[in-house]
Amino acid sequence: MKATRSIGVLSLAVVLAILSRMTAPANAAPVQNPILWADVPDPDVIRVGNAYYMVSTTMHFNPGVPVMKSTDLVSWEIVNYVYDTLENTDRQNLSNAQNEYGQGSWASSLRQRNGVFYVVFVSLTSGKTYIYRTTNIETGPWTRSTLNTLFHDPSLLFDDDGRVYLIYGSDDIRIVELTADVTAVKAGGLNQIIIPDAGLIAGAGGLPAEGAHAYKIEGRYSVFLISWPAGGRRTELVYRATSIAGRYEGRVALSNSGIAQGGVVDTPDGRWYAMLFRDRASVGRIPYLVPTTWSDGWPVLGNPLDTGISAALASRFVASDEFEGRSKPGLMWQWNHNPDNARWSLTARPGFLRLTNGSISTSVLNARNTLTQRTFGPESSATVAVETAGMKDGDYAGLAAFQFFYGLVGVKVVGTTKSIVMMRGSSNNPNQASNPVEVASVPVSQARVYFRVATDFRNQTDKASFFYSLDGNQWTAIGTTLQMVYTLPHFTGYRFGLFSYATRSTGGVVDFDYFRIAPDPSGGELLTNGNMESAATGWAVFGTGTLSSSTSMAHSGTRSLSIAGRTAAWNGIGQDVTSKLTSGRSYATTVWVRAQSGAPSARATLAVTANGSTSFIQLAPATAVSSTGWTLLSGTATVSWSGTLSNATLYVETASGTDSFFIDDASFR
Numbered sequence: 001m002k003a004t005r006s007i008g009v010l011s012l013a014v015v016l017a018i019l020s021r022m023t024a025p026a027n028a029a030p031v032q033n034p035i036l037w038a039d040v041p042d043p044d045v046i047r048v049g050n051a052y053y054m055v056s057t058t059m060h061f062n063p064g065v066p067v068m069k070s071t072d073l074v075s076w077e078i079v080n081y082v083y084d085t086l087e088n089t090d091r092q093n094l095s096n097a098q099n100e101y102g103q104g105s106w107a108s109s110l111r112q113r114n115g116v117f118y119v120v121f122v123s124l125t126s127g128k129t130y131i132y133r134t135t136n137i138e139t140g141p142w143t144r145s146t147l148n149t150l151f152h153d154p155s156l157l158f159d160d161d162g163r164v165y166l167i168y169g170s171d172d173i174r175i176v177e178l179t180a181d182v183t184a185v186k187a188g189g190l191n192q193i194i195i196p197d198a199g200l201i202a203g204a205g206g207l208p209a210e211g212a213h214a215y216k217i218e219g220r221y222s223v224f225l226i227s228w229p230a231g232g233r234r235t236e237l238v239y240r241a242t243s244i245a246g247r248y249e250g251r252v253a254l255s256n257s258g259i260a261q262g263g264v265v266d267t268p269d270g271r272w273y274a275m276l277f278r279d280r281a282s283v284g285r286i287p288y289l290v291p292t293t294w295s296d297g298w299p300v301l302g303n304p305l306d307t308g309i310s311a312a313l314a315s316r317f318v319a320s321d322e323f324e325g326r327s328k329p330g331l332m333w334q335w336n337h338n339p340d341n342a343r344w345s346l347t348a349r350p351g352f353l354r355l356t357n358g359s360i361s362t363s364v365l366n367a368r369n370t371l372t373q374r375t376f377g378p379e380s381s382a383t384v385a386v387e388t389a390g391m392k393d394g395d396y397a398g399l400a401a402f403q404f405f406y407g408l409v410g411v412k413v414v415g416t417t418k419s420i421v422m423m424r425g426s427s428n429n430p431n432q433a434s435n436p437v438e439v440a441s442v443p444v445s446q447a448r449v450y451f452r453v454a455t456d457f458r459n460q461t462d463k464a465s466f467f468y469s470l471d472g473n474q475w476t477a478i479g480t481t482l483q484m485v486y487t488l489p490h491f492t493g494y495r496f497g498l499f500s501y502a503t504r505s506t507g508g509v510v511d512f513d514y515f516r517i518a519p520d521p522s523g524g525e526l527l528t529n530g531n532m533e534s535a536a537t538g539w540a541v542f543g544t545g546t547l548s549s550s551t552s553m554a555h556s557g558t559r560s561l562s563i564a565g566r567t568a569a570w571n572g573i574g575q576d577v578t579s580k581l582t583s584g585r586s587y588a589t590t591v592w593v594r595a596q597s598g599a600p601s602a603r604a605t606l607a608v609t610a611n612g613s614t615s616f617i618q619l620a621p622a623t624a625v626s627s628t629g630w631t632l633l634s635g636t637a638t639v640s641w642s643g644t645l646s647n648a649t650l651y652v653e654t655a656s657g658t659d660s661f662f663i664d665d666a667s668f669r
Helices: 198-202
Strands: 031-034 044-048 050-057 064-070 077-083 106-113 116-123 130-135 143-147 155-157 164-172 173-178 193-195 207-217 218-226 236-240 249-254 260-266 272-279 285-295 298-301 304-310 334-335 353-356 373-374 379-385 395-402 405-413 417-425 436-444 448-456 463-470 495-502 509-518 540-541 546-550 560-562 572-576 585-595 601-610 612-622 629-640 644-654 661-668
Touching: 044 106, 044 260, 106 155, 116 155, 143 629, 155 207, 164 207, 173 661, 193 218, 198 207, 198 218, 198 236, 198 249, 207 260, 218 260, 236 260, 236 298, 249 272, 249 298, 260 405, 272 298, 285 304, 298 644, 353 495, 395 448, 405 436, 405 448, 405 463, 405 495, 495 509, 540 546, 540 644, 560 572, 585 601, 585 612, 585 644, 612 644, 644 661
Parallel strands: none
Antiparallel strands: 031 304, 044 050, 050 064, 064 077, 106 116, 116 130, 130 143, 155 164, 164 173, 173 193, 207 218, 218 236, 236 249, 260 272, 272 285, 285 298, 334 373, 353 509, 373 495, 379 448, 379 509, 395 405, 395 495, 405 417, 417 436, 448 463, 540 572, 546 560, 560 661, 572 644, 585 629, 585 661, 601 612, 601 644, 612 629
């Protein structure tokens, strides 16, 4: 029997509540906001039958206007984009020292009528309004109409009499009538201000009312807006009228933590929700789902922290990628500006993303073909393997924390000499140029190298750290921690960016073997019988004790597992996961625990044995559990080891004492 032990922590990082919700359907639990801790600004949601669809602002990333789908309003998956290329000029192409950072497509409106889906948005780059339509929102194709006027933050509204309107504007909210086929402004149609000085009901000054979301609900016209009064915070407003042209009366719908801007959607069983967003510093503008009721025809928005929904989050807005089996990037990817399609390939070397430098750049900010995915909170990391044999003198390639004030880790080539470098922008002031500054450099002779960027958004810490490895197992920090800053010139949250650019001559090549994120919001269960419904199958006693399957107690379903007769705190219920681990990857665990008596402090631990030496990684910190209800333990760690892994066991123990307890609905991903 083992009486004492030493605790070894291998790249441990404890994360917060969002990880506890990334569980299988059997582990459904109350979902708290944010539902997506990632940059999904200006959301607009509709329901069609039992499915919900959401669109969002794109800015300078392409393909543009992501279409996301959900069946429960909290787990979302990207299923399509509205366009591949909006326009084809130097600004969209990041060419000839021009760009469209912070501009591009904004504030899309999504509606459906008679089986046709419509998406309307503006481009601040072109100064136009675009209307796309399709009969299949998940596969397209899309047909486009263009209005040569920029209707700021437009909301499409189909009236019961067949007439079609855009409600839009800033400060003064206006209406313009469209043709019945939704392709042009209707000559002689309604065109007027309907809500003058709309933001004044929240307070004067600051950001005027904008961001219209318009509906006709039970005979009333409702227009949701955002305002940001001087000295205040983002505030959700609502106006209503019985006639489309007014007279509108308004009130503040929500003033809480800056959660605002969006609209409402109903469920098949008659419940209502508002889908809004909150500015969350460098990770971006993140969606909040707020329960909503109606009173005397007014929407009443509830607690913006709790969605009121019990579900198992398994969103797929980001994903790892082995770059296999496709000829184009998956839906989780977007290019920075329009890509140069002749200079990237997933087929030139199957199983790799190949980037070929086709132009001269001065930094990652003007490098073409940077492929991006969102960072996400509360913590996230991305790891890449890069083969650099084809790089040329003056080339840079690697992995970036991408925004105006960027940081990156990669390979630099000078002559025939290669170095691993950590670099960042020279200034976080958007009024100054953000030129590349080399912070650290390490000589490297091998062609295959590995890079990692880790982000921490907890409590708006907003730190990015940079690492490299020569074997994919042992990791070394390089350079300095980047204090990430959300800047308006880009107007987006930070992204993970795969980049390659030339500073002297074109033609250099790099191959990315894989891109792996942690934790993985899409799940991937690694436990056997995690819901305990197959008695004790897959589970065993770690240390000493009596393991049994209980039908008298369950968090969900009909069974849980019980352990009694423990002789030491570290004795517990465990499962062998040796064959399921990959060194250098992060794993998240959740497990529900209930004391049989007393109030022990339970925790989830991963015991990793390699080369005869065992390290104990605490995945979920010690938490007091009760005999009167179930307590959720949750956490994550990046697991690394050297040599041969001989055993790894995930188990639940206590910090002290030998109290008996139950466990149920465990997940390890």
